[in-house]
Amino acid sequence: MPVVSEQAAPPLLEMRGIEKSFPGVRALRGVDLTLHGGEVLALLGENGAGKSTLIKTLGGAHQPDAGTIRIDGQQVALPSPSASMAAGIGIIYQEFNLVPALAVWENIFLGRESTRGFVHRSAERRKARELFDQIGVNIPVDAPCGTLSVAQQQIVEIAKALSQNVRMIVMDEPSAALTPQEVSRLFTIIRDLKQRGIGVIYISHRLDEIFEIADRVVVLRDGGPAGEASIEELTRQRMIEMMVGREIEEEFPKHHHPVGQSRLSVRGLSRSDAVRDVSFDIRSGEVLGLTGLMGAGRTEVARLIFGADCAEAGTITLDGRPLEIRSPRDAIRAGICLLTEDRKSQGLILDASVLENFGLPNLREFSTLGFVKQKPEREAFQQYVERLRIRIPSHRQRAGNLSGGNQQKVVLAKWLERNAEIVIFDEPTRGIDVGAKYEIYMLMNDLARQGKAILMISSELPEVLGMSDRILVMHEGRVTGEIADVTSATQEQIMELAVALDP
């Protein structure tokens, strides 16, 4: 905890009344944020609440329309990322700014090479090694960044920030792609940063982590302040309510429906090392949770069923009918749909309007003789806008300008209109705020009630345990276990299967 009293010295960072608008969206409306040295401040909020915009303002990537930023009480202007860096602010975005082909040390000093025109190779390598020693990790400084794991790349980013003598570090969802062990190592590093008097702004959707690492919490909602409190004053429930702005009864609103006959049967599905002899059934009205560590082959299984990749062996039957699936088109025609893990690169065409995205798989329905019937298309979409509570100013809204939750809802709308029998969700709530999460769970219940078969791939164990009727766990391309009785299952039980410790 910061021991310096606020009267005695100005806080390390003070943002007051920050406002920022984009065409169609008021992203920030008068946000205040104070950060002290040696403090971990958690920045919470639903997607689209303005967290990223606020961070980008601090990073010099966006210019605020109004408001002041002070460091040590001195007002500063941050017209560019380099100005922000010079002011002692280090930002670690979700997408790393590393050049994959360059070595670790080269990345750390990229753009700030010690001598004019000539790279001071030995000195920079030594400094890089010192930085890693300080953090207490061992990363080969000569390895190209592209060969490092996500967690290692993150540490390189942190080292890069430290090498510039930053006074504060902002981490935007740093744990999203990390394993539990990697997260705990990250926390060790963060605690070390605190010791050194560095202020840390930590953004995450995982409330458990917030309780573990944060000293104080600032919550944003709809671009404005929604509350601020020290961690001791808060409960999990209270945090969610602050973010959502209303009371939420339960995090996982699972409805149990009678499970019927097997609808989708997968037998011996294989593709090189990624997927090895995977077999399972999903029954009518059932949500089958599929989990495992990153790279266990879960997404690959989904892509094979959906025809995005071609299986080398295996059969897929739907309602007893064998399917020949060679492309997503075949799968869609057979009644299978896939909500991809990565909405931005696979689920949506960001530059197209939400309406066009919605219509894409449904144009057969909305056309005669090759001409698009725009009115029925618009009307159908409007129903989903209302039913799923998609927040858009118009049907012409560019899909890329939406928040994660709204994007996922648009993807959902396009598949719901297809009325698919088998719905595969790959990380349905990744990067999605609590409110939208709840609505997506409710929709899953709805689909199950209609007798559809649902495959839910997720790394979030609480979600898997909370929403599945049955759980499959994968490890290195194989199914290593099945948990039929979800109510009595534990996270530890799943983890054991996921790491597949040989007996």
Next chain:
Amino acid sequence: MSEQQSGGWLANPFIRDYGMVFVLLLLGLLFSALTVRQQHPTGADAGRQVADFILDEHGDAAGVLIVGRPTAEDEEFTTAVAERLQARGATVLDTVNGSAVDARKAIEGILADGKTIDAIAANDVTAKWTVYDRFDAVGSDSIVTPSPYTWPDFLKVSNLLGVANQTAIYAIIAIGMTMVIITAGIDLSVGSLVALASVTSAILIRDLGGGSNAGIGMVIVGMLAGITVCALAGVFNGVMVTAFGIPPFIVTLGMMMMASGLSFRLAEGRSIPELPEAFFWLGRGQTMGVPNPVLLMIVLYIIAHVVMSQMVFGRYVYAIGGNEEAARLSGVPVKRVLLAVYTICGALAGLGGIVLTSQLSAGDPKFGQMYELEVIAAVVVGGTSLMGGQGKILGTLIGAFIIAVIKNGMNLTDVDPFNQKIVLGAVLTGAVLLDTLKRRGGRS
């Protein structure tokens, strides 16, 4: 949430989609203002006007000498004067369609016959000849010319139709190019395909149809063969891109060289002028006063606009350019659509080659050189993004005309050809700059 908080005027949807129309109109105004000049009527209309002046002044009994140059336009003029005068009973002493020397001889002949010249009907050029003043009995006072008027060269109907006619071929090819570029591809082979279509059809007609004596059926077969060959080249491009994943830039660069080499080989490096009259209707004929290539262009643009904005195919083309993987995972038949797009582009390049052959009345392997760059420039100036996913067919039409108007305007104002190139390059860069600013204004 309120719309239009920031982003500036460039983000306005109307400006974004149709701003280029204003640019085109402004250019038209600019060149109109720069080319305002005294115009002299020519042709039959001018002839009738002059005849009326003479009849008003000298009455129906006038003896008139008509002087024109040996050009088609002046012959129309002299014939019209003669017809009008004779219809009212006036005497046409002689009609000259030749040089000043011919005029002198004519005057000498008339005077030798002892006749008097009451008036000389001339146009703005022949009126300036000094030959008349050599004769005391004639003199320049008796010359009657059509009355001049003030009007921009640029806005003369003949000039505007000329611009449209020259642009038609680029614009037709640019339809296919727009589609290809919207899919985030490129087709560098269109210029060579122009030559290939030209040579293929001309050789077929020469060798199988009897050259200049070929019948209309053979002309149609030859034209279709030229277009088909280019469509097949487009299929080849499409297959290489979709089935083998070779970048479009490389595939079509290869096709550009292959098609050009093949054209020169087939034609043995020479022009092939043995074509029948029927072949020229497409490129040089007119329908209701509008050149046929312009009509063809208009029809094709209407079809393409409907396809791209109203049809499933168009949606698919935009979707693929926006995000190919997302489109595939949404069930878009990506490969089939790409194949179709490259085929259409090839076929339209072939059609452009046929029209050009028809306009210039010969098949020639040198046709179409650098057309790919002109066409890409038109597409880009028309607001289609090379990144794919965005662009409008009608924007391309406007882009093609912007380039054509700039070229025409610079010709009319006597800009050095080297400087013209510099200006066109700057325009292209400016268009891309505008596109970039627009995109920046349009997103966060």
